[in-house]
Structure formats: structure tokens, C-alpha cells
Amino acid sequence: MKFKHIHFIVNPASGKEEPVLSYINKVLDDSGINWELSITKKHISAADIARKLIGKTELIAVYGGDGCVTEVASALQGSGTPMAIIPGGTANVMAKELGIPQETLLALEVLKSNGAMLKLVDMGLMNGKPFLLRVNLGIMADMVLQADRELKDEIGQLAYGITALKTINNAEPVKYRLEIDGEVFEEQAVSITVTNSGNMGIGDFALQPGISITDGLLDVILLRDNSFMSLMKAAGSALLQNKTDAVQHWQCKKVAIDSLTEQKFICDDFEQQAKRIEIEVIPASINILVPPDKN
Numbered sequence: 001m002k003f004k005h006i007h008f009i010v011n012p013a014s015g016k017e018e019p020v021l022s023y024i025n026k027v028l029d030d031s032g033i034n035w036e037l038s039i040t041k042k043h044i045s046a047a048d049i050a051r052k053l054i055g056k057t058e059l060i061a062v063y064g065g066d067g068c069v070t071e072v073a074s075a076l077q078g079s080g081t082p083m084a085i086i087p088g089g090t091a092n093v094m095a096k097e098l099g100i101p102q103e104t105l106l107a108l109e110v111l112k113s114n115g116a117m118l119k120l121v122d123m124g125l126m127n128g129k130p131f132l133l134r135v136n137l138g139i140m141a142d143m144v145l146q147a148d149r150e151l152k153d154e155i156g157q158l159a160y161g162i163t164a165l166k167t168i169n170n171a172e173p174v175k176y177r178l179e180i181d182g183e184v185f186e187e188q189a190v191s192i193t194v195t196n197s198g199n200m201g202i203g204d205f206a207l208q209p210g211i212s213i214t215d216g217l218l219d220v221i222l223l224r225d226n227s228f229m230s231l232m233k234a235a236g237s238a239l240l241q242n243k244t245d246a247v248q249h250w251q252c253k254k255v256a257i258d259s260l261t262e263q264k265f266i267c268d269d270f271e272q273q274a275k276r277i278e279i280e281v282i283p284a285s286i287n288i289l290v291p292p293d294k295n
């Protein structure tokens with residue numbers, strides 16, 4: 001895949017501290033690719049910049065964390081303008097999901113690689129707002145919400161692990177009513193994840209077997225309790241990619257989750273609170289550049 005023009009959107013405040021400008025220049029110097037760059041600011045989001053670039057460049061390359069990546073994907077969704085990901089954040093889950101190298105110089109090489117391909121991936125819509133990775137309620141949401149910036153800057157991804165240990169102990173099961181493609185389930189759970197992507201950002205582990213970002217389906221994964229045995233079974237099932245009775249797993253196009261009281265949840269990087277969450281898949285909505293053999 002050869003591009004003549006690439007526009008970079010760089011978040012200068014994202015997790016990695018490295019001379020990204022000089023890296024881009026070094027890698028693209030002799031490539032024949034004409035490139036430009038815009039920088040996000042606190043009040044000018046990656047989405048604002050991406051929207052203005054639709055139709056004005058052949059490829060938008062985002063350097064930032066999953067927050068920026070989701071913003072750009074949401075802005076470009078359905079526009080036909082493709083995007084590339086240069087992982088600049090802490091976890092970089094979407095890059096891991098797509099097999100994009102974590103190292104900046106290697107990820108930049110993909111932009112000029114003849115074998116690189118565009119992959120058409122699904123997105124989700126949560127109460128009308130597009131998302132790329134997942135919606136988390138319960139333990140998984142608390143884990144992300146409580147891993148603060150300072151800790152992430154100091155120890156990177158380990159911050160999520162440390163906060164996980166704290167939040168798992170305090171988790172209280174909540175009663176939910178789930179409507180999954182029209183079928184109703186009354187369930188008690190300490191964690192519900194509605195996910196588009198399998199990768200969790202921890203090594204190459206997927207949350208459950210069979211999750212695909214291109215299958216036109218969302219995966220609803222429910223953990224009923226936080227007993228040691230259930231947690232071990234859930235972790236074992238992620239490691240070995242097999243099924244377990246500790247975890248309920250549905251695949252669907254549409255799910256509505258109701259609870260009696262407002263629940264905090266996290267949709268990609270955004271924290272919210274609601275009693276009812278309606279989620280549906282938007283199949284084949286954004287083209288993302290992936291390295292050779294990752295399509």
C-alpha cells in the first residue's frame with residue numbers, strides 16, 4: 001500500500017516521552033511520502049482535527065494513546081478516509097489488537113511498507129456515541145478509573161494491575177437486566193464488558209476466545225462473582241482461550257443493560273454514569289492500516 005500524502009495527528013501529552021517528530025522525519029525522509037502534522041491541545045481534540053482533514057489527505061496517522069485513537073476513528077467512521085496508529089500511549093490496546101508494533105520507529109515503518117494493508121474494522125455505538133474497544137461496568141471499569149495518571153506515568157501498565165487488586169476485593173455484585181438481540185436475561189454480576197476487541201492490552205491475551213473486531217458482532221462478557229475460584233477460572237480461560245462456567249459470554253448485534261441504580265461505567269476512555277446503556281455494533285466502519293500478514 002503506497003500513500004503519497006499522510007497527515008499526522010500528534011498528542012504531545014500522551015504516555016510515551018520520545019522525539020516523535022525526528023522519528024517521523026527519519027523514517028519518511030526518503031519514502032517519497034509528503035507529510036504534514038497537527039498537534040492536539042487540551043481544547044482542540046484529535047477528533048476536531050481529523051474531521052477537518054476528511055478528503056484532504058490519503059491517510060491520517062494518529063500518534064497517541066487509545067483515547068486519541070478512538071476519537072479519530074469516531075470522527076472518520078463512515079467517511080472513507082483511512083487511519084494509521086502510531087502507539088504513543090500507555091496501554092495502546094488497539095495497536096496490539098491489530099498487530100501494529102508497539103515501538104514507534106517500527107510502527108512508522110508500516111506507513112511506507114508495500115505489504116501493509118487496510119483492515120475494515122467494526123465500531124460500537126453506546127447511547128449514540130461511537131466507540132472502538134469496549135464498554136466496561138463493575139470491576140473492569142473501576143480498575144481503569146482508579147489507575148491515575150501519576151501512577152501510569154511512573155510504572156506504565158502495571159498501574160492497572162495494582163489498582164485491579166484493590167478494586168476486586170471491594171466489588172459488590174449488582175442486579176442487571178440484559179436484553180441481548182431481543183432476549184432478556186436477569187443476572188447478578190461484579191463485572192460486565194461489552195467488547196468489540198478481544199485484546200486487553202496485557203500481552204497478547206484476549207478476554208475470551210472467539211472475539212473478533214471484524215465479525216460484525218459485539219461480545220457481552222459477564223462475571224457473576226469475585227470469589228477467588230471464579231477469578232482464577234476467568235483468568236485461566238483468558239490465558240488458555242477456553243470456556244469457563246464462571247463467565248457468561250454472548251455474541252450479539254445489540255444489547256441493552258438496565259440496573260436499578262445509576263452505574264459508573266467506562267466507554268473506551270470516557271467515564272459515564274447511567275441506569276440504562278444501549279449498545280449496538282456498527283459493522284465495517286473504519287479502515288485502519290495494518291502491517292503485512294495482519295489482515
Ligand SMILES: Nc1ncnc2c1ncn2[C@@H]1O[C@H](COP(=O)(O)OP(=O)(O)OP(=O)(O)O)[C@@H](O)[C@H]1O
Pocket residue numbers: 011012013014015016040041042063064065066067068069088089090091092152269
Ligand atoms: N496538548 C495537550 N495537553 C494536554 N492534554 C492533552 C493534549 N492533547 C490531548 N490531550 C488529552 O489527552 C487525552 C488523550 O490521551 P491519549 O489517549 O492519547 O494518551 P494517553 O493518556 O497516554 O493514553 P493511555 O490512556 O494509554 O495512557 C485526552 O484526554 C486529551 O484531552
